[in-house]
Amino acid sequence: MNNQATLELDMDYFVEEFSHCFTGECRVKMLPLLYKISQIITDSANLANALSIILGIMQQHLKMERGIVTLYDMPAENIFIHDSFGLTEEEQKRGVYTLGEGITGKVVETGKAIIARRVQDHPDFSDRTEAQRSSKAKSAFFCVPIMRARKVLGTIAAERVYMNQRLLKQDVELLTMIATMIAPVVELYLIENIDKVRLENENRRLKHALKERFKPTNIIGNSKPMQEVYELIHKVASTKATVLILGESGVGKELVANAIHYNSPNAEAPFITSNCAALPENLAESELFGHEKGSFTGALSMHKGCFEQADGGTIFLDEVGELSLTVQAKLLRVLQNRTFERVGGSKPVKIDVRIIAATNRNLAEMVEQGTFREDLYYRLHVFPITVPPLRERGSDVIALADHFVSTFSEENAKSIKRISTPALNMLMSYHWPGNVRELENVMERAVILSDDDVVHSYNLPPSLQTSKESGTAFGLTLEDKVRAVEYEMIVEALKNTNGHMGEAAEELGLTRRMLGVRMERYGISYKSFRGTQNSDD
Known part of the structure; x- marks a missing residue:
């Protein structure tokens, strides 16, 4: 029953x-x-x-x-x-x-x-x-x-x-x-x-979040140079082609490598990163290809290198131009045959791994100078992607700055809502030699220094506060800083009142005549804030 x-x-x-x-x-x-x-x-x-x-x-x-x-x-x-x-x-x-x-x-x-x-x-x-x-x-x-x-x-x-x-x-x-x-x-x-069910859903959510994080459309910025990068990522992600990512330091080459891997058919497989510039020459071979027990002093057990750890997935060789010629020769063999021997070993290890390399150096020049193998260069240069420097990305600077302000506001328990107009002008005018990494550091500092819900121009480091933007040769003196603050307050008041000098003067606690004198001092015109309105104040 x-x-x-x-x-x-x-x-x-x-x-x-x-x-x-x-x-x-x-x-x-x-x-x-x-x-x-x-x-x-x-x-x-x-x-x-x-x-x-x-x-x-x-x-x-x-x-x-x-x-x-x-x-x-x-x-x-x-x-x-x-x-x-x-x-x-x-x-x-x-x-x-x-x-x-x-x-x-x-x-x-x-x-x-x-x-x-x-x-x-x-x-x-x-x-x-x-x-x-x-x-x-x-x-x-x-x-x-x-x-x-x-x-x-x-x-x-x-x-x-x-x-x-x-x-x-x-x-x-x-x-x-x-x-x-x-x-x-x-x-x-x-x-x-x-x-x-929760464990399955959480596992699915985390994998999805990881994949979403590195989707090309999630790399912040919509400038034309970045759109071209996104298109290249989309085309190469589904293949197993070797990729060489080029660009200045701090442009986000590792982010591009992540986007390629996590949008590939092997997204669930390992993604192993190795910073070649940080590897001492005598240990680089062991770190990349592993070693056998007893192969050298201190080798107490067998060690699998980065290539073996990445088997079935992707290895990202950051700053590949820093590798010695000896390690370059072994890397060339991996690219050709997908096999290598561990240090101290004689048995070939066969792997199935995709190689993505990146460098901020001119490899073609290094080939001419004899510091980088020509055959390795051509093996790596199958599908090059050049990430543009921040100074060539136009309004992406503002999008990135807003993103960093939001991130660091949350981390520091602050409620910063916007970046002031003078500060935005400074961010757009700067040449950003350190690229996105420098911008990130600048915005973290600005968030920490901000005393209200706005990032002001005087919260930015002196290197960004040029005479072009502040109306004065800005230094570290009290007078210079007072002038920079005054300039920003006038610009903000005119912006808030749509260029009406009377209302702006009232907001600042000045007479209309006094405001006019100070605007003349800084070369500010109320017409710049009028938009489509043509009426005089």
Whole structure:
């Protein structure tokens, strides 16, 4: 006989056994009922079967108006209704609580039952489901925890009108006992279902976030030079071609390498980065290709190098122009045959790896000078991508600056909302020899120095504060800084008032004549802030 048939027979038995308890206040024969519940739980270990019996008992024999079973999603700190009676589907969907919220949230948080003799008068009552709008005014509500090894897994709650408070106490004790009985089944359900689904979803989310982070469209900037880079990334990502990324220091070559790998068919495979400039010449070969145990002093065990670690995926060789001629020869063999020997070894190691290299040096010139192998250069130069310097990227400077301000504001618990116009002018006029990396450092400093919700020109380093932008040869003297602040305040006031000198003067606490004198000193014209308006002030 299957579990469903057993369940139906048991329910028929219960109906017959308690048919004389018309008022729903008969509790003297609950022992056989509890025994049957324990049997079903033991035989099936199925939460749905167990809850079907429990909610049926609550509704038919205990005469409850509503019965609710919630489960606690511990990692997300959410409590949700898993099964119920007396609630519509819409009401059940609304029954989601945070830890400590409402009666249900308090029970999960404390692990202690709560009895509300008049539910609508209880201070923790929240009516998240909105079911109480049609509830009887004198309904009592109680909620007991489902616990296993002092860990709260969920709750069982019930609502009913009680004329006999002793009966209310008995029902609380009864459901507490039932909650204890089903706790192992609930725990098993959470492990097999909710936790499993969450781990799968979280794993999928993290992989998706990682892939999204390095999508070409997520590299900040929409300038024409960067659009050309995005197109090249899109074309080469789906292939296994060797890529050589060229560009000045700080332009974001590693970001491009990441974009290629994480948009390739091997996105799930390893992505190993090696900074060739940071490898001492005597250790470079070992770090890249590994070594055998005892191959040199200190080689206490076999070590897999970066190429072996990247097997099946991608290796990114940053600053490849810094490798010695000896290591270049071994790298050439890997490019040709995809095989190498570990240091101190004689057995070839075969790998399947994609190679992406990057350099800020002119490899063609190095070939002419004899410091870089010509054959290696041509092996690497299969698909070159040149990342433009920041000074050639136009308005990307502003987009990047805004991004860094947002990032560093959050890190430093500040609420900086914008960059002032004079500061933007300075950022756009600067030549950025250190490229994106320099801009990032400049904006981090500016966020730290800002005393309000704006990054001002005087928050930028002196190297950016040129006479062209501030109207004075800016130095480190007090007078120079006062003039820079004055210039910025005038520009901001005119911008805020759309170039109306009277309103700007009032905002600055100056007369119109005094404002005009200072504007003349800095070469500022109100017409620059008028937009399409032509009226005179």
